[in-house]
Amino acid sequence: MANIQYVTKEGLDKLRAELEQLESIERPKISQQIAEARDKGDLSENAEYDAAKEAQGLLEMRISKLKDQVANARVIDPTMLDSSKVSILSKVKIKNQANGMEMTYTLVPETEADLSKGKISVNTPIAKGLLGKKLGETAEIDLPNGTKMTFEILDIKID
Template sequence: MANEKQFPMTAAGKQKLEEELDYLKTVKRKEVVERIKIARSFGDLSENSEYDSAKEDQAFVEGRISTLEGMIRNAVIIKEDDMGNGIVQLGNTVSFVEVPDGDEEEYTIVGSAEADPLEGRISNDSPIAKSMLGKTVGDKVKVLTPGGEMEIKIISIS
């Protein structure tokens, strides 16, 4: 157990995972169990698609509960007072432009457990975040993406 992966995250990110876990345990799990009971009442389980679907949902819910419990158990909270030194690190919000003429983009670098690019949060394991970590404002950085190499310039760090 000592070699379990750690999950860096903000306190808010951990709170969100705890809320999802609570919902899955107290609401969703009961809903799925009820669906299984109803499906069983239809008779022959070998040809019961409702039963099969409910069992698949149950497996998904139980797997997600297990995943969330592990992430929460191995959470490493990013301290906000560690983020203000002018160097890109986990927890920072970074603005950058693609060189030579890209639009400005802004993302907060978070652990993989709370990454959501559509909400402006990218994983520290993503190519862009990996390339920016340890850099400062004004640095130009080459990023290797699945679509090829690009260069970005860091505009601000907060």
């Protein structure tokens, strides 16, 4: 059964670009390295050949994984999402009830998470605790380390 993966349009474009780059640039480069190493003689004691073959195997695994991801990707249409409650692609401003600190996160598919840009995966404990909550509600979230945090939803937007 296919493992459907939800992505944004930008996320799918990024996957396709990486796949194209690996197939059109990296694959021929490794083939060339293998050919050069093969020309150096005895393959049984040729470290360059072994390294190139291993790199080829890793590259082919990555290409296969990317092809699978692209084939099973389903693009999320932001216009179809309910902005009255927290969902995937929501930009959520929350307030930590313990220390009063305010944070803003965008909930994105796992493959597009980037904490430095404020994008967290919908599979994280915080995101899971926020999903489905409405403006003004509080979310009690059990963290993996055993502590419990409470956040108040201050704002919800879908960009």
